[in-house]
Amino acid sequence: MKYLGIDYGTKRIGVAVSDDTGTLAFPLAVVVARENAVSEVCALAKERGAEKIVLGESKDFSGKENPVMHDVKKFAAELSERGLAVTYEPEFMTSVAAARQFAPTGNRKANPSQENLDASAAALILQSFLDRQKQGK
Numbered sequence: 001m002k003y004l005g006i007d008y009g010t011k012r013i014g015v016a017v018s019d020d021t022g023t024l025a026f027p028l029a030v031v032v033a034r035e036n037a038v039s040e041v042c043a044l045a046k047e048r049g050a051e052k053i054v055l056g057e058s059k060d061f062s063g064k065e066n067p068v069m070h071d072v073k074k075f076a077a078e079l080s081e082r083g084l085a086v087t088y089e090p091e092f093m094t095s096v097a098a099a100r101q102f103a104p105t106g107n108r109k110a111n112p113s114q115e116n117l118d119a120s121a122a123a124l125i126l127q128s129f130l131d132r133q134k135q136g137k
Contacts, residue, residue: 004028004050005126006041007091007118008058008072013037014118016126017048022133025126027119038078045084053084056091056125089129091121 001022007014013031018024028048031040045053055076058066076086 001052002048002050003052003054003126003130004041004045004048005089005122005129006053006055006075007122007125008056008068008075009033009118010068010071012118013041013075014120014122015041015044016119016123017044017050018126018130020049022130025123025130027116027123030118038075038082041079042082042084051085053079053086054089054126054129055079055086056122057088058091087129089125089132091125091128 002020003018003022003025005016005018005025007016011033013033014027015029015031016025017028019026029044031037031044041053044050053076055072058068058072060066076088079086
């Protein structure tokens with residue numbers, strides 16, 4: 001099964017895609033968070049043959065939902081309404097982890113390529129999900 005991974009943000013939405021076997025995740029694109037973002041993600045899913053969307057579940061340090069989770073849930077509902085299966089994957093500090101790939105200090109703002117960071121954060125979320133699926137958890 002093929003998957004799309006999503007790192008939802010209020011400005012940019014990072015998108016990753018799995019290989020055909022659902023084993024490895026790769027950064028794919030960044031969609032600007034605007035009115036037609038759901039349509040753009042649906043088009044990417046169709047174009048790539050993704051059967052399921054894995055959406056990062058954002059929580060704070062205490063394990064409670066971040067304020068952005070309201071928007072994430074709304075985004076998930078809109079994807080579901082368009083016929084896409086959506087599941088959540090817990091994510092924590094994936095943007096910081098992605099920044100470390102591009103900037104040794106991990107400073108997200110020091111790196112001009114936000115697209116690489118957002119898509120890479122989505123790949124980290126998706127890879128976490130794929131690894132758990134492989135382990136049968």
